[in-house]
Amino acid sequence: MRIAVASGKGGTGKTTVAVAIAMAATEPVMYADCDVEEPNGSIFLKPEVYEIKKVLVDVPVIDEEKCTSCGKCARFCQFNALVSLGTPPLVFPELCHSCGGCAIVCPADAISWKGNSIGEISLGKADGGRVSVVQGKLDVGGVLAPPVIRQVKSHIPHDGLSVIDCPPGTSCPVIESIGEADYVLLVTEPTPFGLHDLKLAVETVRELGMPFAVVINRFDEGDLGVEDYCGEENILIMVKIPHRRAMAETYSRGGTLLDGIPEMREIFKDIPRIIERGIEEK
């Protein structure tokens, strides 16, 4: 079963929750860090990395011998990755989305392809080998998160338990990350900002037709707006995590939620089974 852990905004404790599910599980689990702009699950899981692979995407190469400088490719490109001023086009690889369209419209067959690095994938093992970790990381200045996320997802097994740490927000990288998950946990905080972003996230998962529940982090530090909203919308609140000073101290030293609040281990251990039962009943 694939559980995606998402949130409408950053800093709500999404990674805390994803890591806690992986660490509380007693069976082998895959932790997939799709938050490729800021992957930080490994800070807490501390995997032994055994392989690092570059993520390459195809970008155009212009054959200046064949190019007639007609500019069709540059006019076609929606991403301004090609600029032609009556000359063979200049290519800006970091803007290219590898759609392939420029080669299709080129009348002179002047465009071929080369691999351009946009990020990397690392594979490792944590917790004595029980937790498999795959992490995607976008190169600095990179803008193409979805291909890196697809590479991360290609390492998630079809069987067994997997936890997908999604990017924050509701844009393309999030959709790419939660696609193919069996269930989504939306992590939020009990504040007006948290509620605002939770509503956007709920809209997104409902649009995608995915089963989901909410996790409220630091539930005892804010207002009741999120709980009231979940009640009105008939949304399951899977877990309410209290704020504890010990948790903040443990976290700052690279410890997990389960180190800071050990009594939450049993609750997090049960989450996959609760989700499984809920899916079966539907």
Ligand code: SF4
């Ligand atoms: S492959 Fe697509 S995005 Fe890249 S340069 Fe060509 S038209 Fe632009």
Ligand code: SF4
């Ligand atoms: S479409 Fe082909 S021939 Fe025209 S400018 Fe682009 S590469 Fe050159």
